[in-house]
Amino acid sequence: MDAMPELPEVEITARLLDAALSGAAVSYARAPGINALRTFDPPLSALEGARVRSVRRRGKQFVVRFDTGGEPLALLVHLMSAGRLQLFDKPAGPRDRTSRVLLGLDGGRELRLREFGSKQAAWVRLLAARALEHEDALASLGPDAWPDPGDEAALRALLDAPRPLHALLRDQHVLAGIGRSWADEILWHARLSPYKRGADLEDGELARLREAIVGVLGDALAHYERTVALPIPDKLPMPLHVHRHEGEPCPRCAHTLHAVHFEDYVIAYCPHCQTEGRVLKDRRLSRLLR
Ligand SMILES: [Zn+2]
Numbered sequence: 001m002d003a004m005p006e007l008p009e010v011e012i013t014a015r016l017l018d019a020a021l022s023g024a025a026v027s028y029a030r031a032p033g034i035n036a037l038r039t040f041d042p043p044l045s046a047l048e049g050a051r052v053r054s055v056r057r058r059g060k061q062f063v064v065r066f067d068t069g070g071e072p073l074a075l076l077v078h079l080m081s082a083g084r085l086q087l088f089d090k091p092a093g094p095r096d097r098t099s100r101v102l103l104g105l106d107g108g109r110e111l112r113l114r115e116f117g118s119k120q121a122a123w124v125r126l127l128a129a130r131a132l133e134h135e136d137a138l139a140s141l142g143p144d145a146w147p148d149p150g151d152e153a154a155l156r157a158l159l160d161a162p163r164p165l166h167a168l169l170r171d172q173h174v175l176a177g178i179g180r181s182w183a184d185e186i187l188w189h190a191r192l193s194p195y196k197r198g199a200d201l202e203d204g205e206l207a208r209l210r211e212a213i214v215g216v217l218g219d220a221l222a223h224y225e226r227t228v229a230l231p232i233p234d235k236l237p238m239p240l241h242v243h244r245h246e247g248e249p250c251p252r253c254a255h256t257l258h259a260v261h262f263e264d265y266v267i268a269y270c271p272h273c274q275t276e277g278r279v280l281k282d283r284r285l286s287r288l289l290r
Pocket of ligand 1: 036192250251253254256270271273274
């Protein structure tokens with residue numbers, strides 16, 4: 001699993017699942033991933049007999065609402081770095097080690113939260129739908145980066161901090177939905193250094209950044225609308241131009257794309273387009289040389 005699901009990947013999944021599952025009845029609900037279910041009241045079995053009302057996205061999380069005949073319920077789902085929420089025509093076999101949460105649905109279908117790799121980080125929380133607005137995993141989020149992160153004044157207020165843009169864009173309390181992949185693409189599109197501080201943005205730069213946030217995420221979603229169908233593939237090819245393309249020519253200026261390597265992620269950028277020709281110090285190399 002390489003691509004981490006961010007706003008466009010979660011949004012296309014939510015749209016497809018919403019269309020496929022609205023009104024579907026839940027026949028069973030199980031959590032074979034013992035760490036995945038982060039709540040115990042109501043129990044997961046409270047979903048049995050319920051019907052899916054809607055599947056929506058907030059930030060990088062899914063909000064699946066259910067009508068139960070009594071108190072409406074909501075399932076919050078976070079894929080973290082390696083999860084997928086997938087709908088299959090039949091149940092998973094007993095040997096499937098990727099399943100974290102399973103919902104049986106009418107017609108023999110199964111909605112599966114799956115996770116690839118060794119870590120178990122993806123999670124779900126089941127709560128009364130009326131408790132959603134107080135749920136910290138949602139209430140602590142900044143505005144959704146797409147479709148409207150706010151006007152330029154609102155965005156300036158959000159980004160007005162002495163922190164690098166790459167970190168600010170990925171901070172879910174500042175803006176919700178952007179991660180490592182799309183932060184690289186957005187900053188490249190806006191021709192801004194990943195290390196420029198948010199508080200130092202000039203008006204023209206802020207306008208470019210806002211346009212890049214909305215445009216890049218919207219274009220990615222439009223791409224997925226044309227290319228993705230259920231079940232969401234294990235590997236969803238992301239339409240990236242810069243992220244993971246270091247060493248290749250910049251699609252805009254043809255100079256070589258560079259990268260800064262950190263412990264668990266990489267920032268890719270074009271020195272010619274984004275840093276006035278300066279090559280940023282590669283922390284990985286400097287650590288090796290120390
Ligand atoms: Zn370039």
